[in-house]
Amino acid sequence: MSHEISEHDVIVIGAGGAGLRAAIAAAELSPKLSIAVVSKVYPMRSHTVSAEGGAAAVTREYDNLDAHARDTIFGADFLADQDAVEAFVAEAPHELIQLEHWGCPWSRDADGRISVRSFGGMSVKRTLFAADKTGFHMLHALFQTSLKYDHIVRYDECFVTSLLVEDGRARGITNVNLYTGEVMVLAANAIVLCTGGGGRVFPFTTNAAIKTGDGMALAYRAGVPLKDMEFVQYHPTGLPGTGILITEASRSEGGWLKNKDGHRYLQDYGLGPPTDTPTQRKMELGPRDILSRCHMQEYQKGHTFEGPHGHYVHLDLRHLGQELIDRKLPFVRELVRNYVGIDPVYEPIPVRPVVHYMMGGVHTDMDGKTPLEGLYAAGETACVSINGANRLGSNSLTECLVFGARAGRNAAEYASGMGTPTSNPLAALARDEQHRLDSQFFKKEGGSERIAAIRTEMQHAMEEGAGIYRDASSMGATCEKLRELRERFSRIRLEDSSEVFNTERISALELDFMLDVADTIANGALLRKESRGSHTRTDFPSRDDENFLKHTLAYRTDEGPRLDYAPVKITRWQPEERKY
Amino acid sequence: MSERTITLDVTRYRPHQEAVPTVQSYAIPFPDDWVVLDALNHIKDQVDGSLSYRWSCRMGVCGSCGMMVNGEPKLSCAVFLRDYFPRAIRVEPLSNFPVIRDLVIDMSGFLDKLKSVKPWIIREQEKPLSEGEYLQSPRELDAYQHFSQCINCMLCYAACPVFGLDSGFVGPAAIALGYRYNLDSRDHGTAERREVLGDHEGIWQCTFVGECSVVCPKHVDPAAAIQRVKVDTAKDWILSLVMPWGQR
Ligand SMILES: Cc1cc2nc3c(=O)[nH]c(=O)nc-3n(C[C@H](O)[C@H](O)[C@H](O)COP(=O)(O)OP(=O)(O)OC[C@H]3O[C@@H](n4cnc5c(N)ncnc54)[C@H](O)[C@@H]3O)c2cc1C
Ligand code: SF4
Ligand code: FES
Secondary structure, three states, X not given: OOOOEEEOOEEEEOOOHHHHHHHHHHHHHOOOXXXXXXXXXXXXXXXXXXXXXXXXXXXXXXXXXXXXXXXXXXXXXXOOOHHHHHHHHHHHHHHHHHHHHOOOOOOEOOOOOEOEEOOOOOOOOOEEOOOOOHHHHHHHHHHHHHOOOOOEEEEEOEEEEEEEEEOOEEEEEEEEEOOOOOEEEEEOOEEEEOOOXXXXXXXXXXXXXXXXXXXXXXXXXXXXXXXXXXXXXEEEEEOOOOOOEOOOHHHHOOOEEEOOOOOOHHHHHOOOOOOOXXXXXXXXXXXXXHHHHHHHXXXXXXXXXXXXXXXXXXXXXXXXXXXXXXXXXHHHHHHHHHHOOOOOOOOOEEEEEEEEEEOOEEEOOOOOEOOOEOEEEOHHHEEOOOXXXXXXXXHHHXXXXXXXXXXXXXXXXXXXXXXXXXXXOHHHHHHHHHHHHHHHHHOOOOOOEOHHHHHHHHHHHHHHHHOOEEOHHHHHHHHHHHHHHHHHHOOEOOXXXXXXXXXXXXXXXXXXXXXXXXXXXXXXXXXXXOOEOOEEEOOOOOOOHHHHOEEEEEEOOOOOOEEEEEEOOOOOOOOOOOOO | OOXXXXXXXXXXXXXXXXXXXXXXXEEEEEEOOOEHHHHHHHHXXXXXXXXXXXOOOOOOOOOOOEEEEOXXXXXXXXXXXXXXXXXXXXXXXXXXXXXXXXXXXXOHHHHHHHHHOOOOOOOOOOOOHHHOOOXXXXXXXXXXXXXXXOOOOOHHHHHOHHHHXXXXXXXXXXXXXXXXXXXXXXXXXXXXXXXXXXXXXXXXXOOOOOHHHHHOOOOOOHHHHHHHHHHHHHHHHHHHHHOOHHHO
8 A cells, every 4th residue: 555645844743842842943944844743632732731830041130041050960960961051041041032922921020020930959030930830821822823834734633653764864754643544654854853751651640641752762763862761750749649740839939848747857858957938959949859759768767648549748838828829829729629629728738759750862962963864852752961860840841942942943954955855765664664553553453461451560660660769679670571561562452443533552552652661761770870860779879970970872672772871061060969 | 448330321433333423331430539531541441442532631731631521511530420429420522513433523623713813922013032021010911811721622612502503603712812812912913813803793693691601611711702802893893983984
């Protein structure tokens, strides 16, 4: 069977913060370019919509770029590339003002300027916000703005299954159109991956259902290495059970973390002294990796509460009062009332650490370029790296803008220099992909394994072996389990053979991707014999700059990931002990 | 946590298999903190992998999971099974839309309508980024803020009697979003949006009933936007009668 091939200059995969920013940047470069935006959900459903707290940039007189850079590098436990961080902080203010000009309803001070708030690990107030729905407003402002460019062509609800690589260049993609079940082929001179993170490889996460690491697996299968995948951020304050996030902004506005004795326990872990109003980088405004570990230690000491969904502590907002909560944290109040059935104005919120963000991702340089010619990546799916071993809250929305714009612009420039995209070589590649999809998924007969069962076992194996605390034996067991699951996956049973909006197929394709992503996380963690940022090993409890001040690169092979390493770029900040 | 069992009567429709939609019943054991979406996920994962519906954030902000729950448009991630128990729950695709499959509706028309109201900032003159942000006071922000809370969930369209009769009607959410930009102190595009916001006969058929505002999970109050567009359009019309030609 032959496929009709649609040609564009640039294909952007993903329509979250990074993808839409990339598409607009490409569109602004030239009205002559045709930009395709392909997304497995309608753009406004992208996970960026859930981001609550804010986006960081230096916009105030009291602040400066070096301070933002230093906080980021320090927070990253020195695994960030410092040249990338310097570019990031320098372009961040411009990008956030740009979003203001595009209509984002930022919260305002009395004088009309965009308000800023404190955020964990940041030394001054520099996080811009739109109440506690920052990601929602950013995403809708970007999406609505993107509608004015007629040369941005959307492929909504189209699921990308592979990158087509010919002659060492990324030349196109295949995707399943959910409405028809058809496999479509798009050709372009440049492709930008903006597919977001993959928190769903873990059982308990703040991440939406669509965050299955697809783009990471797509790149990995196309021969591009994944970088620093072992670094997975736990956020200290998720709701037990659902994993719904209670934003860090609730702590920057003055919320307290208390154990079952009502004690602000963070002071017992070197984060004190406790103050009534928040102090930057202290107590509740410490970085996420450290706060999550403190929770686990409280649990081990028996200082946490026990509930139907496991251990938890209290996030107490009562002293902030209803007026402030309604003005600055209305969504927190709405979420807690709906999903916990209590009102945070009068009762403390039960919270526990929850998987939140992946620092690792597709290996790119500062321009968003991957080692595969014609392929770019940005946003949570990419690893530039500015986040190193631990991301600071409110840096990632800004990262989506800064590196989304960079990747989009660079991809468009590259594509304009290449002439008309040729679709000739793609027909054969597309046929191979159709064959793979048919035999493994669409026309697969028999099989006995349930998708949900394999997914759940994978998620639990990841929590066991690659959770907050890790050691060689539990990680080894997880790697082993993942091999078993990969083998069982070849025997999955698909009950739905229809073509129209077949979401079972999509779940199977996502699980296929997640198994690859999980493998790189677990194997990367096993071989990193030190503790740094979010990666904490009980068998190697200290940071080891001599052997591990380097990025992990995972390459796909048929026997599992092959690991290599690359140096970290240090410009002006020499590694020192990370103490708050 | 105690478990009880509730019955879900779910609309099934696979266009190449069934000529008309049918209803399938599932008995679902559920803990107290489950929402309707949890029950659907349980069905898909454990009972019947072929059931199709949209969802993602499970926290009421992505707007994917709108369905008719016992005849009312709801976000299925925000309504609890316990509130319906012990009665059975009827789960259907959103009313007034073509159905693609099971609980999945075709909302592509909305995307076109959204674009038609020009939901972006229109300026007579752009200020360079180097000059910083446009100042906007908290009061100016308040003027449009609630209209900017729309998550495009389509519940208001499912409740709208006018849209039910005339699918060409721009409808509550798109009007509210267009009007949101008119009210934004940074925007100069009111005149450009006038035609599409006020022109369609739909808005004149809209009564003050405001079903759309009642069902809106985000308190956007699209009915208020529609009424205000009506008033503005009528004012413009009266003005056009009293003003000499050149100044219209
Ligand atoms: C609850 C929560 C709150 C957060 N709060 C903050 C905050 O306050 N500040 C901050 O800086 N960061 C925050 N973050 C992190 C931040 O929101 C994300 O890192 C960021 O939004 C990621 O954006 P993205 O554009 O990379 O990806 P996403 O927004 O996840 O978009 C991914 C896109 O890729 C598409 N896609 C994926 N796979 C495929 C495929 N196979 N085929 C086609 N399309 C595909 C999807 O459809 C989607 O459009 C938060 C994260 C969470 C979970
Ligand atoms: S106005 Fe309300 S009901 Fe209508 S789409 Fe927006 S959020 Fe949903
Ligand atoms: S799943 Fe996102 S609104 Fe219900």
